[in-house]
Structure formats: structure tokens, C-alpha cells
Amino acid sequence: MVMGKTFKILDKKGGIPLDGPSLDAQQWAFVQTGLEHLDDGFSIFDANLKLVAWNSKFFELTDFPIDQFGYFGAPFEIFIRYNAERGEYGQFPVEDIIADTVAEARKFLPHTMERERPNGMILEVRGNPMPGGGFVTVYKDITERKTAERALRQANDELEARVQKRTAELKNALDALKISEExxxxxxxxxxxxxxxxxxxxxxxxxxxxxxxxxxxxxxxxIGRTAREVLGERIYHDQKSCIRAALNGEEASREFVLQLTDGREIHALVSYIPHISEEGEVWGYFVLGQDVTDVRTAEFKFRQAQKMEAIGQLTGGLSHDFNNLLTIIIGNLSVLQEDGEDDPAMQEMINPALDAARRGGELVKQLLAFARRQPLKPHLSDPRKLVLGMRDILQRGVGSQVELSLHINKNVWPVLIDPHQFENSILNLCINARDAMQGVGKVSIFAENVTLKSVFSDRNVDVTPGDYVVISVADNGTGMPPEIMERIFEPFFTTKEKGPNSGLGLSMIYGFVRQSQGHLQVDSQMGEGTRFRIVLPRSKEEQAIDAPQVRTGKIPQGSERILLVEDDPGVRGFTTSSLRRLGYEVIAVSDGHEAIGILEIDQQFDLIFSDIEMPGGLNGIEMMEQIKETLPHIPVLFMSGYPDKVMDQTGQNQKEIDLIAKPFERLELANRVRKALDRNP
Known part of the structure; x- marks a missing residue:
């Protein structure tokens, strides 16, 4: 690089000076060096539509062969012809495409557009005319911004390692192109x-x-102001170590949160690159800054999703073990309760224990709901009717000093949900709102149809385009700081006084909504209240509502033969004794292999009652697939405390199988076994 000299813009033959002021070579070097270190490609074509400047990213993003086209004076037409012949512009006559595009380029107008290339890359193309003719175009690869998962894998530090590669190229570029200050x-x-x-x-x-x-x-x-004056005292102090490093000849980068003049906050990544002479003297430094907010937001979503999935797997696994234990405890206590109904002293001991075990079962259900493993009973439901039908219970829940207002649009679309879980979710959100307002304030519930034309993104979720029903619960309470918002969906996390099941309400709602293929969003600011949004996809299928079951109060019994398959000895023992007390003949085995062995010598069974998840490399679903090959019509009733794990692996759907969830009591066991037998006479 020749510093301190000035140059004139020459024509393409290098002989006749063109109009324009002289330019210090150092000034052009500043810009050219900075541009080459950005992730965007750029090109300049002069008034004669000849290529006069470019960077390597231009050829990389457009896939033009740099060895054929990367020279000063390359005509604009060869780029258009190359693209037309490889189908970049669709199936139109090549010569027509070239003629139309060249004509538009000669009357070039400022524009910004997005273009999807055949290889799937999406480019943002921004063009501006040059004074005196010609145009400059900037190409930005926005594929990762459009595709969230790719954005998570975007390398964030590309600005830090590119500065000392282009000294010789800059000298050649300055010899070939002298450009005006404008x-x-x-x-x-x-x-x-x-x-x-x-x-x-x-x-x-x-x-x-x-x-x-x-x-x-x-x-x-x-120009002429100090770095301290430009950056301000706070930012200058924060960046001081990087500035000092650059003046000592070392590259340095720092990321910080910057509030822009319009009030928005961005994550700014700024690199300080020393400008060193050939003699090794530091003349100054380049400042290259980039807004990396989109990348940081995508990374946060990814980490949040990983954390919630990990917690979900842990709680789901624990719930499976607890359900086996509770099945044994509740089952045997309920038998003792029935046998000792005439003994007040025994009932006084059994009833509290049974109530506590049942509460444990509800706790496990809440954990499974968070883990998205709780079997739902989805129905085609009208959210409007469900919310309006809860008005009285919601008002009692929030108390007389809280104003409850419902804003429910007519003709709200149907959704496929478990109505009971939906009602529990709305009630939980209202009670949380009451507590946030300390029992005094206003709670508003909204239900409306929303059609998204493009991806909606906030700090927590991305919602794909489509039709949705949005149910919102808003309060005018104290609001939440960001550090609390990041943890509110974790099981047992609470800001309230610890109590039974405290910290499970929002985690249960989160699990229910995600299991219903929906999204749960939250907006909150300190002093301005909180708004939760349940976003559920519109259902377009028609589904009959199951008729309510009539309870007769009589425990159904029978005398059929049942093959019981259960690996847990306690559950197997309780279930065997309960079925025998109901009159059934029971053969009990501990795994699928043993069950298949029994059926090879004795096929006279009326029902197979099997756990789903079992050891030995053969789960209940896989076992039944083998049994059905020889006994295709034998009825089967499954039981499980954690069915989704195996069902995810086998591709089975809960709607396709007959399933009783653990823990279960003797009455439920009797009803479900009788129903399974009667369905297959």
C-alpha cells in the first residue's frame, strides 16, 4: 500500500482521467479493508456496465466462477447469461432475459429485494445507483435468519480473523480503480x-x-472527535481494554448491549483491528461493528429448549417409577379400606394414608404434564364455550376485590384439546394473576382467531404460519423481571411461599400446551403487569364427543382367563390379587418373553393385560405385535405410568390402543378390564 499519495480515476484502458476529485489511497484502503472483512458480498458496475470492484464474498454467494469473471472490466451481460443458462431466473428464453435485465440495469433504480437461489440459499440484494452512472450492489446471505435452526449453527466470530489477507489485493485494486469520495x-x-x-x-x-x-x-x-466523545463515557470505559489492545497492535473484540437512538436494544459485536505500517508502526485502528441480536436470540431459544427438554426427561422418568410405587400403595390401601369398612379404627389410619397417596398421584400427573408425557383426552372443543362456562368459578378463584372481564370473540375456531386440562390451565393463570396483584386489581381474558402469514418470533418461541386461536390472561399486577421470566416454567420454581404442589402450575400449563401442539408465550414488565398467551392451532377435523359414562356403583366382575404381564413385583402382586378377588383366573408373568412362552403352550386366554415399558429388550407394544401374528383377535389392555417414551419409539398413538394409566385403584381396574373384555366378546 502506498500511503500519502493521491490517485485519479482512469478509464478502462488506464489512459484518460475520468471526472471526479482526487482520493487519498489510505481512505479507500480503509473502506476496502473493512468491506472485505464483512460477511456480505458487493460489486460495482460502471456506467458502461463493466465490473470495476468486488469482494470475494460476491463470488462466493452468487456461485459465479471467479477465475472466469473476476477481472476488472468484466461485462455485466456475461453474469446475466451465466445465471440464465443455469436456470436462476426460471424457464424463459435466455436472450430475452439478458435483453430485459441489461435494459433495467441502464436505468438502475434503488431497490432492496430477496431472491431464493435454486440451491436453497436466500439472498437479500440491495442496489443503489452511482453518481455519474453505474451501480453498487450488496449481497447478504439471510438463509440462516429465515431458517432458525441454521441460524443456531451460524458462526458468530467471522469478523475477528480476516484483516491481514488483502494488502497486495488492495494495491492492485487501487491501481485498477480510483474512486471519488462521494x-x-x-x-x-x-x-x-x-x-x-x-x-x-x-x-x-x-x-x-x-x-x-x-x-x-x-x-x-x-470526524475530528475523540473516541471517548463518540462512544460516550460508559461505552468507552467498557471498550477501553479493546482500544488499548488495538493501539498495541493486537486485534480485540467485545460484545455488549447497546440502546439505539430509537430506543431499541441490540447485541453489538465490535472488533478493533490495528492498522500497522510495513515498518511495524501502529497508525490507528479500524472499527467494525455488527448487530448480532438475531443470532443471540436464536441461541437463547435453543438453550431454553434444551433445558426444558432435559428437565422434562428427568421428571418423566421419575414419574414412571413413582407411578409404579403409587399403584402398589393406592391399590393395597383401597383393598384394606374395603375390607375394613366396618372397623372405624382401621379406617382412621387408612383414609389419611390413601388421601396422601392420591395427592401424590396428582403431583405425578402434574410432573408428567410438564414432561408432555401425561396421556391427554383430546376432544374437538369450543374455547369460547369453555371460557364462558368458567366465569363463576374464575370469579370465585380470583376473589371479590378483583375485577374479572372476559373479551371472547364470537365464532372462535375449534381446537383439539383436553377440555379438563384447558380449564385447569385458565384457572391456574387467573389465580397466579390474583397473587401478582395481591388480591386487588383487574384480570382480563381474551379469546380470538389469529392467522399468521409468516413466522412470528419472540424470545421464547417461533410460531409457524397458519390459523391459531389465542387465549390471553392479562393482569395489572407487579410484573416480572427478566431473570424470573426465564425460569417460570421450571417445575417447583416459585416466587410464592412454599406450599403443597407450589411451583407446578405454570410447568403443568407449559406441558399441556406443548403436548397440544401449541405455544405458551409471556410478556411482562415490572410495574406494568403480565400477559400469558396460549396459542393453539386451529383444528379442521371433525370428531365425535365421547358420551359420558354412567356410574352404576356396582363393581363389575367376571370369570375369564387373563394373562398379566408386569415386571414390577409389587404392581404384579396387587393386580393379580385384585383381579382374582373380582373372580378372574389370572396367570402372571414378569416380561414379554415369558408371556410369549406361555402362549406357545396355552392359548386359552380371554385378555392380555400388559405393562408397556419392560426390561429384556421387548416392550409391551413389541410383544403384542408378535402375539398378534398367531392370535390376531385376542384383546389387550395396556397399563403404563410413562407411555409416551415407548410409543415415540414404536410409532404407536395413544388413541390406537386401550390404555389404563398408573396409578389405578381397584374400581378403575375392574371397570377397564370388564370394558376390554366386553368390547371383544
Missing amino acids: QIRLIADTVPALIGYVNKDQIYTFANKQYEDWFGHKPKQL
């Missing part, structure tokens, strides 16, 4: 990143338009 400014301002240059005395000598958006100063106002 054109430099246009290019620098088109790039969506912060570009600046600060000399060794910490005085700004160059700044692009992004400085106005970030710091509220026009670029012309920054």
Missing part, C-alpha cells in the same frame, strides 16, 4: 455494519452512516 461514502453507507477508522491519537478520521443509528451522530459530525 462513491466511497455511498458504498460504506450501503453496508449494514459499523465501519470507522480512528488514528493513533484516538481521533476519528472516517465513519459511516451506521454511527448515526448506533450513537446518534452524523458521520460528518464525528
Whole structure:
């Protein structure tokens, strides 16, 4: 690089100076070096539609062969022909495409567009005309922004390792292209990143338009001002170590949260790259800044999803073991309760224990709901009727000093949900709102139809386009700080006084909504209240509502033969004794292999009653698939405290099988066994 000299813009033959002021080579080097270190591609075509400037990212993003087209003076037409012949513009005559595109380029107008390439890459293309003719175009790969999972894998540090590669290329570029100050400014301002240059005395000598958006100063106002004045005392102090490193000849980067002039907050990644002469003297440093808010938001969502999934797997696994224990405890206590109904002293001991065990069962259900493993009973439901039908119980729940208002639109779309879980969720949200207002305030419930045309994204979820029903519960309470909002869906996390089942309400709602293929969103600010939104997909299927079962009060019995398959000895013992007390003949085995062995010598069974998850490499679903090959019509009733894990692995749906959930009592066991037998006479 030749510093301190000036150059004129020459024509393509290098002989006749073109109009335009002289330019210090150092100024162009500042911009060119900065542009080459960005992730965006750019190109400049002159008034004769000849390529006069570019960076390597331009060829990388567009897949033009740089060895064929990457030379000064390459005609615009060959780029269009190359794209047309490989089908980038669709199936139209090549010559027509070239003629139309070249004609549009000659009357070039400012524009911003998105173009999806055949290879799936999505480019944001921004073009601006050049003074005196020609145009500059910036190409940005926005594929990862459009595709959230790819954005999570986006490398975030590409700005830090590219600065010392282009000294020789810059000299060649300066010899081939001398450009005016006005054109430099246009290019620098088109790039969506912060570009600046600060000399060794910490005085700004160059700044692009992004400085106005970030710091509220026009670029012309920054020239001659110190870095401390431009950044402000707080940011300068935060960045001081990076500035000191750059002035010592070392690259440095720092990420921080910056409030823009319009009030928005962004995550800014700023790199400080030293400008070192050939003699090793530090002349100053380049400032390259990029808004990485989208990347950080995507990373947060990914971490949050991983955390919730890990907690869900843990709680689901624990719930399976607890359900086996509770089946034994509740089952045997209920038998003792029936046998000792004439003994008040025995009932006085049994009843509290049985109530406590049942509460344990409800606790496990809440944990399974969070883990999205609790079997739901979905029905085609009208959210409007469900919410309006809860008005009285909701008012009692929030208390007389809380104003409850319902804003339920007519003709709310149907959704496929478990109505009981939905009602529990709404009631829980209202009670939480009451507590947040300390029993005095206003709670509003809204239900409306929403059609999303594009992906809606907030800090927690991405909602894909489609039709949704949104049920909102809003309060005017104290609100929540960000550190609380990040943890509110974790089981047992609570800001209230600890009590029975405290901290499970929101986790249960979260699990129910996600298991219903919906999303749960929350907005809250300190002092302004909180709003929860349950976003449920519109259901377009028709489904009959099951008729309510009539309870007769009589325990059904029978004398049929039942093959019981259960690996837990306690559950197997309780179930065997209970079925025998009901009159059935029971053969009990501990795993699927043993059951298949029994059926090979004795097929005279009326029902197979089997656990789903069992050891030995053969679960209940797989066992029945083998049995059905020889006994296709034998009825089967499954039991499980954690069915989804195996069902996910086998592809079975809970609607397709007959299932009783653990823990179960003797009456429920009797009803379900009798129903399974009567369904298959």
C-alpha cells in the first residue's frame, strides 16, 4: 500500500482521467479493508456496465466462477447469461432475459429485494445507483435468519480473523480503480455494519452512516472527535481494554448491549483491528461493528429448549417409577379400606394414608404434564364455550376485590384439546394473576382467531404460519423481571411461599400446551403487569364427543382367563390379587418373553393385560405385535405410568390402543378390564 499519495480515476484502458476529485489511497484502503472483512458480498458496475470492484464474498454467494469473471472490466451481460443458462431466473428464453435485465440495469433504480437461489440459499440484494452512472450492489446471505435452526449453527466470530489477507489485493485494486469520495461514502453507507477508522491519537478520521443509528451522530459530525466523545463515557470505559489492545497492535473484540437512538436494544459485536505500517508502526485502528441480536436470540431459544427438554426427561422418568410405587400403595390401601369398612379404627389410619397417596398421584400427573408425557383426552372443543362456562368459578378463584372481564370473540375456531386440562390451565393463570396483584386489581381474558402469514418470533418461541386461536390472561399486577421470566416454567420454581404442589402450575400449563401442539408465550414488565398467551392451532377435523359414562356403583366382575404381564413385583402382586378377588383366573408373568412362552403352550386366554415399558429388550407394544401374528383377535389392555417414551419409539398413538394409566385403584381396574373384555366378546 502506498500511503500519502493521491490517485485519479482512469478509464478502462488506464489512459484518460475520468471526472471526479482526487482520493487519498489510505481512505479507500480503509473502506476496502473493512468491506472485505464483512460477511456480505458487493460489486460495482460502471456506467458502461463493466465490473470495476468486488469482494470475494460476491463470488462466493452468487456461485459465479471467479477465475472466469473476476477481472476488472468484466461485462455485466456475461453474469446475466451465466445465471440464465443455469436456470436462476426460471424457464424463459435466455436472450430475452439478458435483453430485459441489461435494459433495467441502464436505468438502475434503488431497490432492496430477496431472491431464493435454486440451491436453497436466500439472498437479500440491495442496489443503489452511482453518481455519474453505474451501480453498487450488496449481497447478504439471510438463509440462516429465515431458517432458525441454521441460524443456531451460524458462526458468530467471522469478523475477528480476516484483516491481514488483502494488502497486495488492495494495491492492485487501487491501481485498477480510483474512486471519488462521494462513491466511497455511498458504498460504506450501503453496508449494514459499523465501519470507522480512528488514528493513533484516538481521533476519528472516517465513519459511516451506521454511527448515526448506533450513537446518534452524523458521520460528518464525528470526524475530528475523540473516541471517548463518540462512544460516550460508559461505552468507552467498557471498550477501553479493546482500544488499548488495538493501539498495541493486537486485534480485540467485545460484545455488549447497546440502546439505539430509537430506543431499541441490540447485541453489538465490535472488533478493533490495528492498522500497522510495513515498518511495524501502529497508525490507528479500524472499527467494525455488527448487530448480532438475531443470532443471540436464536441461541437463547435453543438453550431454553434444551433445558426444558432435559428437565422434562428427568421428571418423566421419575414419574414412571413413582407411578409404579403409587399403584402398589393406592391399590393395597383401597383393598384394606374395603375390607375394613366396618372397623372405624382401621379406617382412621387408612383414609389419611390413601388421601396422601392420591395427592401424590396428582403431583405425578402434574410432573408428567410438564414432561408432555401425561396421556391427554383430546376432544374437538369450543374455547369460547369453555371460557364462558368458567366465569363463576374464575370469579370465585380470583376473589371479590378483583375485577374479572372476559373479551371472547364470537365464532372462535375449534381446537383439539383436553377440555379438563384447558380449564385447569385458565384457572391456574387467573389465580397466579390474583397473587401478582395481591388480591386487588383487574384480570382480563381474551379469546380470538389469529392467522399468521409468516413466522412470528419472540424470545421464547417461533410460531409457524397458519390459523391459531389465542387465549390471553392479562393482569395489572407487579410484573416480572427478566431473570424470573426465564425460569417460570421450571417445575417447583416459585416466587410464592412454599406450599403443597407450589411451583407446578405454570410447568403443568407449559406441558399441556406443548403436548397440544401449541405455544405458551409471556410478556411482562415490572410495574406494568403480565400477559400469558396460549396459542393453539386451529383444528379442521371433525370428531365425535365421547358420551359420558354412567356410574352404576356396582363393581363389575367376571370369570375369564387373563394373562398379566408386569415386571414390577409389587404392581404384579396387587393386580393379580385384585383381579382374582373380582373372580378372574389370572396367570402372571414378569416380561414379554415369558408371556410369549406361555402362549406357545396355552392359548386359552380371554385378555392380555400388559405393562408397556419392560426390561429384556421387548416392550409391551413389541410383544403384542408378535402375539398378534398367531392370535390376531385376542384383546389387550395396556397399563403404563410413562407411555409416551415407548410409543415415540414404536410409532404407536395413544388413541390406537386401550390404555389404563398408573396409578389405578381397584374400581378403575375392574371397570377397564370388564370394558376390554366386553368390547371383544
